[in-house]
Amino acid sequence: MFESAEIGHVIDKETYEAEVPALRQALLEAQFELQQQKRFPVIILINGIEGAGKGETVKLLNEWMDPRLIEVRTFDQQTDEELARPPAWRYWRMLPAKGRMGIFFGNWYSQMLQDRVHGVFKDPRLDQGINAAERLEKMLCDEGALIFKFWFHLSRKQMRARLKALADDPLHSWRISPLDWQQSQTYDKFVKYGERILRRTSRDYAPWHVIAGMDPRYRSLAVGMILLEGLQGALKRPKIHPDKVSAAPLISSVDQMNLLDSLDLTLNLDKGEYEEQLITEQARLSGLMRDKRMRRHALIAVFEGNDAAGKGGAIRRVAAALDPRQYSIVPIAAPTEEERAHPYMWRFWRHIPARGKFTVFDRSWYGRVLVERIEGFCSAADWLRAYGEINDFEEQIADAGVVLVKFWLAIDKQTQMERFEEREQTPFKRFKITEDDWRNRDKWDDYRTAVGDMVDRTSTEVSPWTLVEANDKRWARVKVLRTINEALEEAFRKSDKKAKKDKR
């Protein structure tokens, strides 16, 4: 979920200075139009890691736009007045009116996150809070409000560097927060529970936007552009319901930098290394699948990737390690008539392995946010809500003991071309290349964006994505096997720990 925010987004000074004047102008115009229309209020929630530039960004927004139409609200300790009333009262009294913008700096998420991090309560209570927040936002959106939710992110290393810089700066040293961010445990918990909140409350009508907070120019442009795009969209949308507007869909990365770019596609293994490592990992998998602790788990591996990235070959190397009675491979193509007669997720629920078993999905439920999104097989509303539904689904199967491993096999455009040509020239591979493959190739950039969004929104603590550098097939196959093995071992370790605890 935070992977994309950690790949080092940077905007150089020149680009920034070229972009800002037009952005400011457009924001001011949108703000003016908002005030004229008086159709809906705008609520901007600011959350995230300490030191990630939340305050600076809010300050900048006030400089860029007309501050008379913006109300910045900080919700810190509750006042006596607030303590004497129900908790939500403090937010209701600060709601911006139609035509105005309210920036909620500290808000309903901050309190629950702090309380969970400090162990004031456990997950069920956190989930109650999450659901109360969801109901509140749903109602605000039903009533017409446009909600932006920003999570300012830093990697742990970035945060440390930033806090050190701030502490050394006499002008900023007052800003070290009461939460002891120096402790890496605090960071880990904050990110863990933050992710739970984002996963559960990112909705089509009010999605979260994760902002890489390290580079001030990047984060400023990113927030500004997301606001502008969302505002313009909402202002243009016809009045179906007198004042029903909903949040903008996702926007692509501001600096065109994508998680996929961070992969080193030159990674490779020579034949000797490959054969040795492949055999080692296959033996390891075989042993793990026969481990008695496997009775408490099931295993699902999802394979997605560019056409000709080598999914089939990788799956064969996994299967080769196992007894055919232990696994089944489910190829996902266009849905059958029977499948179309059921809700989208039905065809995947059918194939969930029982404990002790392993299912390989050759393509998967992610079709909805990849091919269906790109080809327009479903509406934007459908694929936007799919992220939440998928997270929900994966959380359910993980809770039931399923170990879920998800691979995106990535190759570059040149490698794909070579493989396509090779397929056309090899008689027994010719069936593998169709018109569709060439058409998909034209949509290379669309897939790149869709994969970025997919990883941003569905790579979770519960089930992270593994991006596999697949220009070298040997490297890819070994990495896939090793990742599966590590996931199983990690799950076994956790079970052991739990079993020990239960015994005591």
Place this chain on the structure above:
Amino acid sequence: MFESAEIGHVIDKETYEAEVPALRQALLEAQFELQQQKRFPVIILINGIEGAGKGETVKLLNEWMDPRLIEVRTFDQQTDEELARPPAWRYWRMLPAKGRMGIFFGNWYSQMLQDRVHGVFKDPRLDQGINAAERLEKMLCDEGALIFKFWFHLSRKQMRARLKALADDPLHSWRISPLDWQQSQTYDKFVKYGERILRRTSRDYAPWHVIAGMDPRYRSLAVGMILLEGLQGALKRPKIHPDKVSAAPLISSVDQMNLLDSLDLTLNLDKGEYEEQLITEQARLSGLMRDKRMRRHALIAVFEGNDAAGKGGAIRRVAAALDPRQYSIVPIAAPTEEERAHPYMWRFWRHIPARGKFTVFDRSWYGRVLVERIEGFCSAADWLRAYGEINDFEEQIADAGVVLVKFWLAIDKQTQMERFEEREQTPFKRFKITEDDWRNRDKWDDYRTAVGDMVDRTSTEVSPWTLVEANDKRWARVKVLRTINEALEEAFRKSDKKAKKDKR
């Protein structure tokens, strides 16, 4: 929430036999149309009190309709196959396909309700279950499913009688359930947590229908008619989204019997009784408001009722007991411009009393499901979602210690006429009667329906409605005061108990 189901709905044999043939024919036709269109599946959830006729009704539906298109699923103990997979798998595998109907007899609600009643877990875990159910149903509806949720109800007395009858009947004695329904505690808990579930999961796209289960003819007709109306509506609705349909709005009571009919409007007090009781209750209120335990609470009294039912007079008698610094009266009329610029509930949140204080709402947030519904000032979607939002709001204020008392002052049509005429003839009362009042009178039956739905959907354990027989003003005023006093005393008792517990 269950009040309407306990007023003794009965359909006589003649009416029943006259109605059924047409209903059956129409249901069969709708079912055929459903199968032809194959646009959406129908999911029918059956829950409720033991002995309330759940099984009989399902059996009857299969007789009335074409059973080849209906799948009845019972979810009892999980099978080994099911236990080896995530909990939701059992429901996914049983989902009916588009064009078909699935009756889920025992379902996601049954398990959580049983577990909560038996103390397997507490409220936070129940709420997690409730929210998982909500997410599942939301997704099913987004995918096109039409969901009906029936709660078959019996009052405790009715349940006892019914269980006794069943136990005496050798053909039925096997049916006494493992839950020990004979214990009145079980019934109370079942109803309490059932209400929590209904309150939280009754949504515009999938509302609950509470069915009075005592009279077999009534419950059969009620279920049949709700199904028919919902089906016909969904079949007729245009295909905006390829397969987006949503559940039918509420339907009025089958036997035209309304909760308001159960009131005995002849109740009255003579002048002597009135003066004595009024003074007693006023003194009691005055004492309670000065009690030091009031510091932990706030008090809100909501007054709704027919025009000329005597809201003003009742409010004056309450106020007369108090120091003006303790209370404020908020009259709710058409919203101001400022209020219209905010979400609907904003104008009420503004006036929430701080601890120790008392706010009287002369009309209230219920305007949305009364006048706004009837006059078409908001869309059906708006007032349908309002029930859930109101319950959510009232739960929040109750959690914060606010004691909430809600009155519907009911008079009959004849009494209203006499009062209108009296007002027109009395110079200093003439300002109280306007064209609007006469217009509203024409909508008497609409209000009757709206009040019934309002009480069904918002009279909760957290904040029940009190229906006040107001043909006699004296009776009404004393009942209002007494109800407030009892609510305060009850709240104080609970605080005392909690304080004692905390001390230990």
